[in-house]
Amino acid sequence: MRGLWRERGLWLMGIGMVPVCGPLLWAGFPPSHDGVLHVYRVLEMDRMWRAGVFYPRWAPDLVSGLGYPLFHFLGPLFPWLGALGMRLGLDLESSVKLALALLVGLGGTGVYRLARRWGIHEVGAMIAGLAYVYAPFRVRELYWQGDFPQYLALSLLPWAMGAFHGYLQEGGWAQRWKAGVAYSLLLLSHNITAMLGTIALLGYGVLVWAAERPPRRRLWGALWALGLGVGLAAFFVVPALLDRPLVHLDRLLQGHFDFRKHFLGLDRLLSFVPMQDQSMGNPQEVLTLGAHQVLLAAAALLGWGGWTRPQRILAAGAWLGLIGMIGLMTAPARPLWEHLPLLAYSEFPWRWLGIAGLPTALLIGLGMEGLRRSGWRAMGAAVAGLALMLGVAPLLYPFGRFTVLRQATLADLQAFDRAAGLIGLTSVGELLPRTVLAREIPPSPLEEAYRRGEEPVRLDSASLPSGATARPLSLGPLDQRFWVDLPVGATLRFWVFAFPGWQVQVDGRPVSVGAVGELGLLHAAVPVGSHEIRLCFCGRWDWRLLELFSLGLGLAGFGQWWTRRVRSRPQAVAGISPHPLSQREWMALAAFWALILGVKFLYVDPHTRWFRPRSDPDHPPGMRERADVDFGGRIRLLGYAASPPAWVIEPGERLILTLWWRGLQEMNTQYSVYVHGLEALPPHRLRFQSDHMHPGDMPTTASPWREERYIRDVHVIRIPADLSPGPYRLKVGLYERDHPEQTLSVDGSGENGYMLPHILLVNRPMPPAARLPEPISFGGALRLVGAELPTKIPRGQPWRLWFYWEAERPIDRSYTLFVHRTDESGAVRGQRDAPPYSGAFETSRWPPGIIIAIPVELEGIDQVGWYHLRIGWYEWPSLTHLNLPSGETAYILPRPIEVSP
Known part of the structure; x- marks a missing residue:
């Protein structure tokens, strides 16, 4: 070959x-998801090569200088390639x-x-x-x-x-x-x-x-x-x-x-x-x-x-x-x-x-x-x-x-790590030692030394007892020596995470080490007197053997x-x-x-936007509803769109809610976004939700939030299969990722979230047996396509009925549904007059062509016998009815219902 x-x-x-x-x-x-962090990993590898360590299992400059076993767990080949170029003289x-x-x-x-x-x-x-x-x-x-x-x-x-x-x-x-x-x-x-x-x-x-x-x-x-x-x-x-x-x-x-x-x-x-x-x-x-x-x-x-x-x-x-x-x-x-x-x-x-x-x-x-x-x-x-x-x-x-990273420093590495919400140039701190119990790592006092371009001193002077003195003898990234004079025995603490491979030697002899506090910092007991203390990442014998x-x-x-x-x-x-x-x-x-290359570099790249279109950032494509709601003066919700666009969905289906955001100022805080599904009727309980770590998977500290660009944030929400049919409201809000109790309020209202004006109807599917032989039209606006009724009801038991309606055309007003019970003589024995879902899903919101399930609750009847239902619609307060084609104001369902003893 x-x-x-x-x-x-x-x-x-x-x-x-x-x-x-x-x-x-x-x-x-x-501005890719991970590109810059991998470049900084190369910087850390080059730093270790300059220190004479070809394969560093421990990256000492990560996590504010407390270190991280990055190359012990993640493949070192790409950082090696990058560091090789730097050793050959490249930036x-x-x-x-x-x-x-x-x-x-x-x-x-x-x-x-x-x-x-x-x-x-x-x-x-x-x-x-x-x-x-x-x-x-x-x-x-x-x-x-x-x-x-x-x-x-x-x-x-x-x-x-x-x-x-x-x-x-x-x-x-x-x-x-x-x-x-x-x-x-x-x-x-x-x-x-x-x-x-x-x-x-x-x-x-x-x-x-x-x-x-x-x-x-x-x-x-x-x-x-x-x-x-x-x-x-x-x-x-x-x-x-x-x-x-x-x-x-x-x-x-x-x-x-x-x-x-x-x-x-x-x-x-x-x-x-x-x-x-x-x-x-x-x-x-x-x-x-x-x-x-x-x-x-x-x-x-x-x-x-x-x-x-x-x-x-x-x-x-x-x-x-x-x-x-x-x-x-x-x-x-x-x-x-x-x-x-x-x-x-x-x-x-x-x-x-x-x-x-x-x-x-x-x-x-x-x-x-x-x-x-x-x-x-x-x-x-x-x-x-x-x-x-x-x-x-x-x-x-x-x-x-x-x-641009030509002259990047270790201080830049640490600033990027914190600004991007990373831990040790990884996503969620998955390589933190088990001894580290804290989810959030605060800044360490070592960072100032990095900003000055100096090697940090890892011996914590605060752990020295009163009257003790200490001075560095040599400082390296993985090996530091100190001369200490202790008036009493003390447990010395070091600014490094405890991890196998770290060793503390007192006068050339290893001593027992452990982890202290939520940060799991390395500590070791040192006896009274003057000693040479050595802190080194010496590795383990099995690593060396391998x-x-x-x-x-x-x-x-x-x-x-x-x-x-x-x-x-x-x-x-x-x-x-x-x-x-x-x-x-x-x-x-x-x-x-050659012709293709010439066309690309000489014509397409400098003169056209064939492959790199730019839309109006104030009117993103696909955004159906305008919001323009500001949160804490920092982030604006431009608008939103929902699928299905009719805002009618059945239990078990997926609701796709797309939000469009824009940053209003530079932010140093990572914000997360929530979408809560609340009952539209009291007591407004939370029934489903969606949370994103970052809106649109874009950290709010990143550059796109500081530019005239929008962030597209898609929430795919599975409606619970056992969710009760009815109207629901969607509430959108922002909170600090590390402190969920801290929310951004809506400017001008003080509310901790924005309630979308649309009503989401979780609809009840119509059983085939409920469909009427022929739909019944009311005023050419609404038509009854099905009814789910009991054939027999015990005396005194409440009636629960389901009617299935369809809007024949867009409706610009709210109608009230009435249901009358009449006995065999035609006398009214109870009724229910109310807008659908007590007005929470008015007919003016109904999308044409979609069957809407409307429940009706009627009180029980103590008198046994046969009863008919008479239904219809009217507008309040004018009492103008939607008439049947015959001119009647109500329709009597042909099948009676028996109230039994």
Whole structure:
């Protein structure tokens, strides 16, 4: 396969990748969800490299300087790449961007080589590589989500698959070691993608086994390569798994991170990439395979007859894998997520989108095999490549306030951590030691030293007894020495979280340490007298043993390669021409790519808004109702919209309420939003609700709240199946995330929330047996379509009746419904006159064409006999009736009701 590096398809693919790298040339990083925090992780890794620590399990400068076991539990490979660029002389921003640009090429090249393993010609392999580079999820990761380690892992996965495919095809110790090394890099890149990727890798190995039919001994060799990968990464993988009980990792199974809240529907998974409105402060989450890619992959099936037997097996397996991954992202897969070990820690089922892009890309590339003539093949490549680029064009223009980090400092890191509402550059402080009981970590006195650019002193002087003295001897990020003179024995406290690996030595001898207070700070007992105190993160013996094991394994492999240095002969791909296009066709295709690049960079980017529209931020698209309600002078509720738009819903259904917000000033407080469903009638009890940690998942301290942009906040509210039918009101409010009792009041009213003026009717569905043979029209405005009545009622028991009405046209006034009971002589024996639901859902609110269930309660009757019901409508106070077509003012239901003894 070494000859592939000389193929024109690979280099032409490199030209096609250029547009996706365009935003990396802009100053700063776009306001993605996670991008900046990963850049700061690189800064912390570089800080530790400068201190002489290559693999720091403890990040001492996070959480206000109290430290965090970040790299002990999260893959260190991307921070290593970024820190390497900084050690080569690049600034922080340039180093990270260079790494990302290399990863774009790494992922595309890996798929290109994997496609050649499938026996796909150069043109098809080129299109497969471009399909992976332009997969919507991967472009989203670069500029909108910003999970750079996940992007790294997805760039490594095709290399791991290609390495195992190569070993099963060719055998040999070199291929086996390549597979093991590739798998170890995957394990070191991103925990969740490594876990999901391992599942995909095992499935791919079975598929290749079925397609290639290699000797059985290679199966054991492939398993040996997997074990080798685990061994090379054992220094990280084993502690990260076994030490989970030491931290609050369970927080990733709660609240927003509960996987049950993030399943997707097929309509979204298979949709086209939507345009991104630049006036929207929280752009739409693009979670799709891309309808254009799915269609290209499906079109590839037209060439099935021309594929080789291995290609057919690989294609069938790719489709099965793709369908399986789509299934895992939908709600029916919930039982699997609940019962498979560790899968719940993936947090978001849609993470499978990243891996699903790989079989999709290979299927698209395989489709080029169906184009037999080289001219058609070149034209097909041009059309497919253009479709792949245009399909994700809206994602290639990130917008908002970019963050410039060329000269970022550790003090900037801590300020960002606190302003973004993070803990240790993670979402919910899931890696805080178990000894830390506090949910909120207050600022520490170490922050002032960071602002001055000094190494903080971690010995808490407040823990020294009266008359004691202490002076630093040496200060390092993970190793500090002090000389102390204690008039009495004392328990000294240090500004660092207690965590295994931290050690306190008194005159060179380790002493017992523990945790103190809600913050779980490290403390140690020191006897009376003068002593040299050493505080160091010395690690544990088992960690060191694993590090030596992985290092020894790696050195052994390198030594084997060095001593043998056997050059494997290039492997030709059977039945495939190395040059499927003529020289002229290659040149035409290159000219086409150059034309596309020229149009993009010279015309589309500077002169058009084709792929980056901007709406009026004061009138967001889709907003049906205006509100303009200000909360505490800080946030404005612009308006809202509901689905169903008629505000009539049945129990068990979903109400989708979309709110549009705008920030009025810069905020330092994180606010959460609630929507409460209250009974419209007294006692106005709370019956259902929706809470978002951040309005629209956008922290209120973020830059979009300080700009002329709106925040779209979608609440999907499941109406309880056992909720009583009737009218309800929706109340919207804001409260401090960390202090829910602190709410923002509505300006000018003092209320702690805004009651939407619309009434939500939870409607009772009409039973089929209740439908009347013919509807009865009242004044051409309302018609009775059904009635649910008892046939017999015990004497003295109240009557409960249900009538089902439909507005024939919009009604601009409120009518009163009357129900009269008449005995056999026609005398009235009780009545009920009232607007529907006691006026809480007047007829002026009724949407035309929807059947509305109206209950009527009548008092019991002591006199047995047969009774009829006479019903009708009138307007109060004029007493103007809605007449029947016959001119009568009331309708008498034909079926009598018996009051029995």
